[in-house]
Amino acid sequence: MEIDYINGPRTDKIFGMSKYQMEIFKRIDGVEWNFIEYDSLLKIMESKYSSIFSSKPKNEEESLGMFPALDKTESFSQSKIFKGMIDTAWKTCMYIDTYRYRQTVKKSIKKDNVKHLTYQELAYLLKYVEMDKTIVTCHDIIPWAYDNDRSKLWKDIMTGLRNADRIITISEFSKNELVKYLNYPADRIHIVKDAVDHDVYYKKRDKTLLQRFNIPLEGKFVLYVGSETPRQNLDLLLKAFARLKKRVPDVKLLKIGDPQSFGAREKLLSMIRDLGLEKDVIFVGYVAEEDLPKWYNASDLLVYPCRYAGFGLPPLEAMACGTPVITANTTSLPEVVGDAGVMVDPDDDATLEDEMYKILTDESLREELMKKGLERVQLFQWDDAAKETLRVYEEVDSI
Template identity: 40%
Template sequence: MKIGILSWILDRERTGIDNYLYNIVREMIIKDKSRDITLIHYRKTDNPLYQMVNEVVIGSLPGNMENPLSLSRALKREEIDVLHLPSHMALQVNPFFVGSQVKKVLTIHDLIPFFFKDKLPFFYKFWAPSLKLIKNRPHCIITDSQNTRNDLINHLQIPEEKIKVIPLAPNKDYTFMEDKSPVKDEILAKYGISSPFILYVGTVELRKNIPLIIKSFYKLLKSGVECKLVLIGKLGYGFPEISQTVETLGLGDQVLFMGYVPDEDLVKFYNAADLFVFPSLYEGFGLPPLEAMSCGCPVISSNTSSLPEVVGDAGITLDPEDCEGFTKAMYQVMTSPALQEEMSQQSLERAKLFSWKKTAEETWKVYQEVHKEGY
């Protein structure tokens, strides 16, 4: 069985979806599947994964759309049996027209375009129609959570037997550090941050409910708790409004936007933080809270979409519209070392339930089932 994977998302700075593909491919390589995997993308890069598997570079159409003719030729030349599209991003429609001889697996991480059109850039509005167009073409659809599976059934009318839920996992390097003092000193000095601090990781955009974090943090400061709010992630849609909220509340010195941070530093931030807050309105999975928990950081998140599946009873989950509730929970954690320690231990135990090894194994089983029996 030969597997082809569209891998262009590996050719950029890795975030959530990119980490998904990177980690499952890496685990498949560890399980000695490298000879059976062909990564297909648009341009050569120095990503080490390409040195360990078969690599095919094909041309792309404007806007990074797959060139169906080049892709069809590559699939035939490499004798690909199963093609995996690891994301529905970038309007990946063309691969579903490359021929019936290749079985197709599609990962749909979320249905954000259906629910948050007013909180996303204009081009996102084209994703919903594209998903409706391709919904019957893959032989199997993988989702990260039961919540997304339910969304696919309810909003796209996809047969439930066609959908396989395979949870994500934290990066194996995101681990709890027993001696945090040197790590905290290093990260604070490097990035010019003072302690204590509350951490958020993810795209800094309206859909992530960033204004609520800022307003809750403002009320926390008014209650007498002295700390910083550190937001890590690229600046996304609606950032001017977010920035205006900071300015209006006079928090320019307390709210720090760090932009993209490499993995080797991000794990140190998770370990150095006193609390992780994630009030997102909707998540297909919610990887940052799990990454934080794997480092033993106490977590407060919203109780919507897939987040309860990830956080479980290890963290505090709240209505994402409840600003007062978030402020109260933040106050409780930041003023109680005993509660921080209890939540830290609960986080570590919860994180043990997830691993990229299991994610990769379950994904490979889908390849085998699709190749052998079809859907």
Template identity: 35%
Template sequence: MKILIDATGVQKEKAGVGVYAKNLLDHLTCNAGDLEFFILAQDDDRELDFGGRPQITMLWVPARFFRVLALRFLLEQIYLPFLLLKLKIQVVHSLHYAFPLITFGTRRVVTFHDMTFFTMPEVHERIKIIYFRTFMRASIRMVDQMIFVSRSALEDCTVLLGLPHGHASVIPHGKGEEFRSDYPASRLRAVREKYGLKERFVLYIGTIEPRKNLSRLVEAFAGIARLDSEIQLVIAGKMGWKAEGLFARIEQLELASGIVFTGFIAEEDKAPLLAACTVFVYPSLYEGFGLPALEALACGAPTITSNTSSLPEVVGKAALLVDPTSIEDLQAALERVLSSADLQGELRQAGPERASHFTWEKTASLTAQVYRSRKSQ
């Protein structure tokens, strides 16, 4: 059975959708069985190169096509249908919303990661809102199967757009094997020294953008820092859009000396950094899944996260849930965890057990079942 996976919408820097794409492709292709895969990807993203494996063919397209939306449209709507016809593809799986409108009988599968193009349009560029809303609406009528990464995202789509019965599957993300809680003390010390961190620190990992609600985290941390000058706030991740306001607020609060920005951290440092932190905070206003929260649990990091969207679904009872719009709620949760060694211990035990239910092997297996279910239709 021939499957073409369109990974061209994946960003080169591996955050969110990129982590999903890399791990899904890795686990799908390491044991392809009766499936033959053709992977369409940008030519500057060699982390997605699985072409050395049996039954895998890589199809590279110039990355410059994706800097201009009009060129991307031509690739998705002219070149991709041509490939489907030429290669006699039976299922095409688009990993990032947009899909070919003409497929010559090839069945379509699309992954929806969240509904922010509808629920939070202010966090996207206007042209992208128009582009992706168009495809998301069309998916309801034209796609054979939609994959949602959480039940929350599925419910949002059902409310906003409506979904035919049996038209969608919920297939959660997994966590990599490197996310574990048994790193030796020497490795934790080394990662603290590398990034200039104190023994005790509050950690956030993710893109720096308004949706992640970091301004309220900074406000909550200001209250903590007034009581404990030895605690640091560490913000690790790439700069997103509209990040300037966060830095201005930090200056106003005179917190610059207590906050460390690491930038986009090396992949090999991410798990040890999570294992080393005193508490991990993920106060996002909206998530389709919330992979950083899952990875933090896997590393045994005492975790505080939002009581909204998919996050309660991911963390279960293994983390403290707060109202992300309440600075007081955030600060109270931080104070509670930082002041209680017993609570930290309970959360460090509960996290890895909860995270063990989410694996990329399971994600890949359930996705392959979707492909095979198309075969019988």
């Protein structure tokens, strides 16, 4: 059996969807692969002009939480005109990329192969390229279901998902969303859950990594791993953290991950200044896969207050490292955490503050959550995910 592995743009960063595909791919044996990828114009432009378009901190001081005062006058890079220009340029590159990739896929697929489109945004191809034996991995439909995105691209993506012979998704919640918004047959949706590599993510509690950032090892550390898009609900975390500081003065918040949303970093920095947390929030940026477990192990607590998640990998990775978890009680997150973590209303910063305080100050509670988390993560194995994916390949190959 040969798979047309329709994997989209090449990337050297590993997170979220790319991590999922990488972990499963390297564990599947007995198939041949026809990789169909391309060099994204959008990624090239973002890389070339990152100093202009990025919302990353401008210097080392900002990355350590020491922020300059806000200018009273709006800079051009923060203006609506500039943001409109960037939005137009981004959309232009995106549509050029989608057209280019359509042509690449048409030329590269093989008639008898199973075609695996490895994440949902590639589903638009099934509207424009004639294919059979098709599988789409759909982690979520957040833009459609949560952001109410009714752009042409997302209409094409939803049409393409309906055209797929099978859909792989990562949670019961995401499966239910696909049935709800697509009216797609539930028996053609296969759940292949996210997991962790237990040879990489394991308990090794050690804070010495923080010395690389000149961070004093004394005190407590709350960790957040993820983007800065509005649904991630960092507003709630910052409000709760500001209240927590009054009760636990030596606590710091570590923030890992790129913004992944234009203008998000500026809004976040502004809120940090307003709350007086300039010296207490530490921006780490993108962290390579091999270093990420060290940050989990160096932290006393992970908080993941996301309002809408197709799965929620950071809580799982944190539990694998023995780090207690607080997350939102919404969407897929209860499926991931079960009774091994603390779940809170994503609108209740007072309760979030109380739960953070309890975990940071109650050693027995922290040990209990650590034990439950380490047991819970054993249910999530990449080998199981690979076997289930192979079964879907074999099912579609027999169509």
